Amino acid sequence: MDLNQLISKLVEFRDARDWKQFHKPNHLATAISIEAAELQEHFLWKSPDEVEGKVGDEHSCSEVAEELADILMFSLLLAHELNVDPIEIITDKLKINEIKYPVEKARGTATKYTEL
Amino acid sequence: MDLNQLISKLVEFRDARDWKQFHKPNHLATAISIEAAELQEHFLWKSPDEVEGKVGDEHSCSEVAEELADILMFSLLLAHELNVDPIEIITDKLKINEIKYPVEKARGTATKYTEL
Amino acid sequence: MDLNQLISKLVEFRDARDWKQFHKPNHLATAISIEAAELQEHFLWKSPDEVEGKVGDEHSCSEVAEELADILMFSLLLAHELNVDPIEIITDKLKINEIKYPVEKARGTATKYTEL
Amino acid sequence: MDLNQLISKLVEFRDARDWKQFHKPNHLATAISIEAAELQEHFLWKSPDEVEGKVGDEHSCSEVAEELADILMFSLLLAHELNVDPIEIITDKLKINEIKYPVEKARGTATKYTEL
Numbered sequence: 317m318d319l320n321q322l323i324s325k326l327v328e329f330r331d332a333r334d335w336k337q338f339h340k341p342n343h344l345a346t347a348i349s350i351e352a353a354e355l356q357e358h359f360l361w362k363s364p365d366e367v368e369g370k371v372g373d374e375h376s377c378s379e380v381a382e383e384l385a386d387i388l389m390f391s392l393l394l395a396h397e398l399n400v401d402p403i404e405i406i407t408d409k410l411k412i413n414e415i416k417y418p419v420e421k422a423r424g425t426a427t428k429y430t431e432l
Numbered sequence: 433m434d435l436n437q438l439i440s441k442l443v444e445f446r447d448a449r450d451w452k453q454f455h456k457p458n459h460l461a462t463a464i465s466i467e468a469a470e471l472q473e474h475f476l477w478k479s480p481d482e483v484e485g486k487v488g489d490e491h492s493c494s495e496v497a498e499e500l501a502d503i504l505m506f507s508l509l510l511a512h513e514l515n516v517d518p519i520e521i522i523t524d525k526l527k528i529n530e531i532k533y534p535v536e537k538a539r540g541t542a543t544k545y546t547e548l
Numbered sequence: 549m550d551l552n553q554l555i556s557k558l559v560e561f562r563d564a565r566d567w568k569q570f571h572k573p574n575h576l577a578t579a580i581s582i583e584a585a586e587l588q589e590h591f592l593w594k595s596p597d598e599v600e601g602k603v604g605d606e607h608s609c610s611e612v613a614e615e616l617a618d619i620l621m622f623s624l625l626l627a628h629e630l631n632v633d634p635i636e637i638i639t640d641k642l643k644i645n646e647i648k649y650p651v652e653k654a655r656g657t658a659t660k661y662t663e664l
Numbered sequence: 665m666d667l668n669q670l671i672s673k674l675v676e677f678r679d680a681r682d683w684k685q686f687h688k689p690n691h692l693a694t695a696i697s698i699e700a701a702e703l704q705e706h707f708l709w710k711s712p713d714e715v716e717g718k719v720g721d722e723h724s725c726s727e728v729a730e731e732l733a734d735i736l737m738f739s740l741l742l743a744h745e746l747n748v749d750p751i752e753i754i755t756d757k758l759k760i761n762e763i764k765y766p767v768e769k770a771r772g773t774a775t776k777y778t779e780l
Contacts, residue, residue: 352503356582384511554751645677
């Protein structure tokens with residue numbers, strides 16, 4: 317299955333439940349934020365080693381992946397609502413980031429582009 | 433370009449800057465959460481009509497799409513770090529949601545599955 | 549009970565459980581973000597009228613207040629860790645906001661100061 | 665200045681700008697979430713040592729405190745909108761947490777109460 321077929325399945329799932337009425341762009345943004353918090357909760361209070369342990373364990377990793385799937389689902393549904401192509405907007409953003417973060421300046425540093 | 437080619441480009445971008453060292457799963461989760469907040473900021477204090485106006489305007493919509501691209505980028509990089517396939521984890525989650533939200537119960541309501 | 553007495557109680561609760569070791573500033577920031585997401589979840593997918601109904605109902609309102617309490621608790625514990633006085637930092641920020649948002653420009657508009 | 669006097673000042677600031685119309689509970693919740701993300705951004709990509717360095721440096725610490733002040737401000741304004749007393753709801757939540765996290769079980773562990 318490719319990305320467009322997957323998006324069609326997500327929309328089909330949504331429409332079978334008559335949920336388009338709830339999927340306003342601001343609500344989808346909030347839903348993404350909530351799912352991102354659930355993802356973060358898996359790593360809360362954990363040391364760097366414990367984080368590694370968490371994703372190294374098959375069962376824990378699949379729980380983390382499930383939260384990530386939620387984020388991706390709502391993100392793809394928002395892309396659908398905005399009528400934009402996910403691969404296209406990421407490709408466009410990558411071009412912007414190439415200018416914001418030129419290799420020679422950004423290499424090996426996590427500094428934000430505004431302070432590079 | 434398909435999704436796997438896109439992920440390869442994201443990883444290439446990251447590696448050219450030697451950023452893998454920063455992309456710990458917990459940090460990527462936090463980055464997603466921060467980008468989700470930036471997405472939400474576009475809709476903050478806005479009425480439902482103003483939200484519609486925002487995404488209906490071409491320039492505003494492309495700003496919103498840019499934030500969405502950031503969320504998707506970090507999400508795909510996290511999937512890469514977890515060694516999971518984005519399309520597969522979404523398909524798996526969709527199956528779980530089909531059980532959590534059966535059409536006959538979930539149709540037309542935004543109630544959470546725990547209270548359906 | 550005044551605010552300082554309350555903070556002492558929060559610290560006492562924490563120390564009785566030997567939790568200071570977990571309360572690193574970045575973790576407390578993440579905890580606040582997670583609790584803020586739980587707060588938002590109460591309003592997710594809801595129309596403006598449903599939001600009003602939610603906080604107008606005594607039982608629902610107390611659930612919302614409980615999430616708010618979580619945010620405040622972690623925020624006060626972070627202030628304690630940073631060794632700053634909550635009332636003082638808010639008073640300072642209010643002065644900054646008075647300059648960022650002069651009454652004559654900001655009155656009746658939700659526009660961000662960068663665009664006022 | 666005590667907490668109630670501070671809240672009065674926050675409400676006065678808001679009313680001078682005619683902002684009550686924007687301060688719906690869901691919007692305030694979103695504002696808190698956005699400010700929490702800005703707080704997290706100060707620690708993004710940082711190692712435990714770098715986090716310590718950040719809050720140990722006076723200038724950086726005051727920047728972090730400013731984000732915390734934003735979270736507290738919106739939280740206090742939401743408490744005001746919900747017509748609840750911040751100190752009271754925190755005291756109530758502390759009682760709940762004392763039951764959820766009994767000292768003998770919770771001591772020295774960051775495990776969630778559902779798994780204690």
